[in-house]
Amino acid sequence: MKVGNKPCTISRVSLIFWHLDNYIPLPENHEKLDCAHNPIQCHDRRCCNPEHLSWKTASDNAKDKILDGTLKLPDIKGSKHCGSKLNEDQVRDIKKQLEENEKICILAKKYGVNSGTIYDIRNGKTWKHI
Ligand SMILES: [Zn+2]
Numbered sequence: 001m002k003v004g005n006k007p008c009t010i011s012r013v014s015l016i017f018w019h020l021d022n023y024i025p026l027p028e029n030h031e032k033l034d035c036a037h038n039p040i041q042c043h044d045r046r047c048c049n050p051e052h053l054s055w056k057t058a059s060d061n062a063k064d065k066i067l068d069g070t071l072k073l074p075d076i077k078g079s080k081h082c083g084s085k086l087n088e089d090q091v092r093d094i095k096k097q098l099e100e101n102e103k104i105c106i107l108a109k110k111y112g113v114n115s116g117t118i119y120d121i122r123n124g125k126t127w128k129h130i
Contacts, residue, residue: 011035011048018050027055036061039068040116067114085113091127098122 012035019026027033036056037047056064086094094107104122108115120126 010046011037011050011053014048015050015053015055018053030055034058034061036064038116039064039070039114040120043068045070064114085117086111086127088127088130091121091130094118094121095127095130 015035016026016030018024033055034057035053037045038052038054041052042049090111094111097107098104098118098121104115104118107118111118117126
């Protein structure tokens, strides 16, 4: 389903309802933001699970698409999988900082990864061996 140039209209509505249901205010500029489906969590582009959705700027959304492999660029071949952007030393540092209660969004920014990647490290979904 497409309305105008914005795909994902159903997920946009679903995310707005999620905000209302949870009494979480919508971001002020949400009309200018993309309703983005988080990469890694699942790869169904039609998915409307509000837990998988977030407000993103068009450029952040494009980065997610690269991460998710939806948008393919020649230089990211083989690096679309979760955690592959990081090396073991970085993950060790991240884990240490998580123990020190560093914020996930700050770590994500610092290491240039999606916050989902940091969540997965914290929850032991990825990089369990470190
Ligand atoms: Zn999903």
